[in-house]
Amino acid sequence: MRLSQQMEYGMDDIDRRLIAELQRDASASYATLAAAVGLSTASAHDRVRKLKERGIIRRTTVEVDPAALGRGVLSYVLIDANAWMGDASTGDALAALPEVEEAHIIAGAGTLLVKVRTATTQDLQGVLRRLYEVPGVASTQSIVVLETFFERPVSPTA
Amino acid sequence: MRLSQQMEYGMDDIDRRLIAELQRDASASYATLAAAVGLSTASAHDRVRKLKERGIIRRTTVEVDPAALGRGVLSYVLIDANAWMGDASTGDALAALPEVEEAHIIAGAGTLLVKVRTATTQDLQGVLRRLYEVPGVASTQSIVVLETFFERPVSPTA
DNA sequence: CTCATTGCCGAACTGTGTACGGCGATCTTA
DNA sequence: TAAGATCGCCGTACACAGTTCGGCAATGAG
Structure with missing residues (x-):
């Protein structure tokens, strides 16, 4: 077992470059993919597999462009709970709302943080009403995004 | 011009189902993709194009699994500004930090909201120090995620 | 020193992406 | 109402790319 930077996943630098290329364009052929990292087609195929x-x-x-799907308004909603909301049933109830894109349990003031995409701010109102029907939800605090600088995939580079 | 639910993007139900299938597995062949929505290979190819x-x-x-890339800790950081931070230079400065995955201008109490992925909470500390070097950053408030229920793509269904 | 393991490569085969032409339906316009 | 244009759908054919296979060299273990 050799030394690793954080934990043993068996990732070397070529793997990280392959991931970066695939994040940029997963529809590229294995030939161009292999050329980008200096490997043969077969080897690149092996590593990706x-x-x-x-x-x-x-x-x-x-x-996908969220606006094209009627999800042009992005908001984050902090939820305070009056009961334990760490069970899977809470996750299921939140997943039942198609406008909810992420749902996290957080440390600190609130209890839950959810990422919500709606067509309009009025629709956000509707989502909040349905959120209050989820067991344990006591109060909410909404953060509406005015402009997004960027949203990008996880960086493979250290 | 026919009536539309929110805005005219020329999307019909088949397009939405195609998007849903591609979100689920973009490596599927056009044959299986076409079968899933009840179209011929050529037509499915046309629509996707x-x-x-x-x-x-x-x-x-x-x-990609964030933990495999040394980004196992997810946090959201609320930033208060003492100057105007709506220019592109702010976005560039934030984009220079590889741990920052999203950056938004928000309405309400704070001014900015950024999504940060680090290996450890100590590394979050390091990101915060670099955040304070971005012009305009006055104070920050960090929200550390303890557990993620789900993260999923934008729902194409109404 | 020998063996096993691992990663890399070239080449062949098979499946799929992609382009083309034609058909029918719908909508427009005269 | 009739004629034309536009649009979406389809089957087919060809070239390209994905996938598999066997062999080679380097590394590490016993």
């Missing part, structure tokens, strides 16, 4: 097998690459997906 | 041309599908990418 292993990254998927190990669960490091979870899936290949598409990034 | 147009969705990309119109910018509705921005890119195909991969979802």
Whole structure:
């Protein structure tokens, strides 16, 4: 076992560059992908296959313009609870709301933090009403995003 | 011009189902993709190509396990400003920090909201120190995520 | 020193992406 | 109402890319 920077995932620098390329354009051919990292097509294919097998690459997906889907307004909602909300049932109840994109349990003042995308601020109002129907929700505090500088994938570079 | 639910993007139900399938697995073949929505291979190919041309599908990418990249700790940082931070230079300065995944200008109490991924909470400390070097940053308030219920793509369904 | 393991490569095969032409329906316009 | 244009859908064919296979060299273990 050799020394590792944080934990042993068996990732070397070529793997990180492969991930960076795939994050940029997962539709690129294995030939161009291999050329970008200085490997043969077969080797690049091997490495990407292993990254998927190990669960490091979870899936290949598409990034969509939220406004085109009627989700042009981004908000974050802090939730205070009057009961324990750490069980899976809470996650299921939040996942049932299609406008909720992320749901986290947090440390500090509040209890929950959810990321919400709606068409309008009126629709955010509707989501808040449905949030109050989730067991344990005592109060909410909404943060509406006026402008987004950037949203990008996890950086593979240290 | 027919009536639309929110704004005219020329999206019909088949387009939304195609997007949902691609979000689930963008590596699927056009044959299986077409079968999932009840179309021929050529038609599915046509629709996806147009969705990309119109910018509705921005890119195909991969979802990566953040922990494997040394980004196992997720935090949100609220920033209060003592100067105007709405210019692009602020966005550039934040984008220079690889741990910052999102940066937004928000309404309400604070001024900025950034999403940060680090290996440890000590590393979050380091990011905060560098955040204070960004012009305009007066104070910060960190929200550390203890557990994530889910993170998922934008829902194409109404 | 020998063996096992690992990562890399070239080449062949198979499947898929991609482009093309034609068909029918819908909407426009005269 | 009739004629034309536009749009979406489809089947087909070809070239390209994904995928697999066997072999080679380097590394590490026994």
